[in-house]
Amino acid sequence: MAVQTKGFCKYCGRAFTRGGMLRHLESCKERAIALEAERGKRKAGYFQLVLTGRYRKDYWLIIEMRDSAMLEELDQFIRDIWVECCGHMSCFKIHGKQYEPSRMFGDSWGYRAESMRISLSKVLSPDMEFTYEYDYGSTTELAVKVEGYRTGFWKEEAVTILSRNNPPEILCSCCGNNLAEWVDPQGYYDGTPYWCEECLEEQYEDPEEARILPICNSPRMGVCGYGGSEIYPDQFEPDKKYVVKLKARKRTGTEETVGKKKE
Ligand SMILES: [Zn+2]
Ligand SMILES: [Zn+2]
Ligand SMILES: [Zn+2]
Numbered sequence: 146m147a148v149q150t151k152g153f154c155k156y157c158g159r160a161f162t163r164g165g166m167l168r169h170l171e172s173c174k175e176r177a178i179a180l181e182a183e184r185g186k187r188k189a190g191y192f193q194l195v196l197t198g199r200y201r202k203d204y205w206l207i208i209e210m211r212d213s214a215m216l217e218e219l220d221q222f223i224r225d226i227w228v229e230c231c232g233h234m235s236c237f238k239i240h241g242k243q244y245e246p247s248r249m250f251g252d253s254w255g256y257r258a259e260s261m262r263i264s265l266s267k268v269l270s271p272d273m274e275f276t277y278e279y280d281y282g283s284t285t286e287l288a289v290k291v292e293g294y295r296t297g298f299w300k301e302e303a304v305t306i307l308s309r310n311n312p313p314e315i316l317c318s319c320c321g322n323n324l325a326e327w328v329d330p331q332g333y334y335d336g337t338p339y340w341c342e343e344c345l346e347e348q349y350e351d352p353e354e355a356r357i358l359p360i361c362n363s364p365r366m367g368v369c370g371y372g373g374s375e376i377y378p379d380q381f382e383p384d385k386k387y388v389v390k391l392k393a394r395k396r397t398g399t400e401e402t403v404g405k406k407k408e
Contacts, residue, residue, distance in 0.1 A: 198364025
């Protein structure tokens with residue numbers, strides 16, 4: 146069985162699995178303090194969404210999104226963080242309806258899809274599930290669950306990442322020793338999909354020969370020409386780092402002791 150990936154809580158930096166994180170976010174003290182401190186003139190509603198690769202559940206995102214934002218903005222966020230390679234078509238399938246980006250809209254598909262230029266509040270409600278597809282050829286499918294809803298103050302950003310899986314450690318399938326840096330999509334068939342730099346150089350005189358793609362933290366890794374996000378780093382950085390905070394306190398302690406000795 147695959148090991149469940151963990152991710153950091155945006156607010157306190159503690160690490161949990163996806164399910165553990167959903168429970169934790171309900172009771173995180175740092176989050177409660179942060180929400181309590183929010184101020185503003187306008188109120189806004191926020192959906193909490195959980196996104197996973199439909200067949201790769203070890204890749205997950207827990208986000209909060211303003212209910213007045215458009216499906217198109219959610220599409221853009223998904224493209225930016227997880228899937229965009231060559232501007233393929235995408236869609237949401239919600240309650241039997243298919244929503245596509247209006248800029249790519251046409252009747253040429255032989256049916257009439259709905260436009261993504263519609264606010265989340267018009268199509269989503271708590272506890273419902275829907276799917277997302279990017280690229281109708283080499284499709285990356287995502288499952289999205291509306292985990293909850295809250296009202297708070299207006300935030301400038303439509304999307305806030307609450308947590309995200311840390312990049313899974315993938316070993317080189319050649320030496321079984323080093324962390325892999327490259328994925329060879331063809332290698333899924335011959336048993337060597339993942340490559341470290343050393344093994345790759347040994348195998349190919351000219352690494353250009355290898356049709357490889359970089360390892361990245363996305364359910365679209367190794368598909369089409371996907372090379373990872375150009376906007377979001379693979380590792381999600383929480384506002385506060387749990388472990389580092391403890392170390393920092395120890396270090397401060399030492400410095401104080403040294404300081405006192407000097408006096
Ligand atoms: Zn927390
Ligand atoms: Zn592509
Ligand atoms: Zn290797």
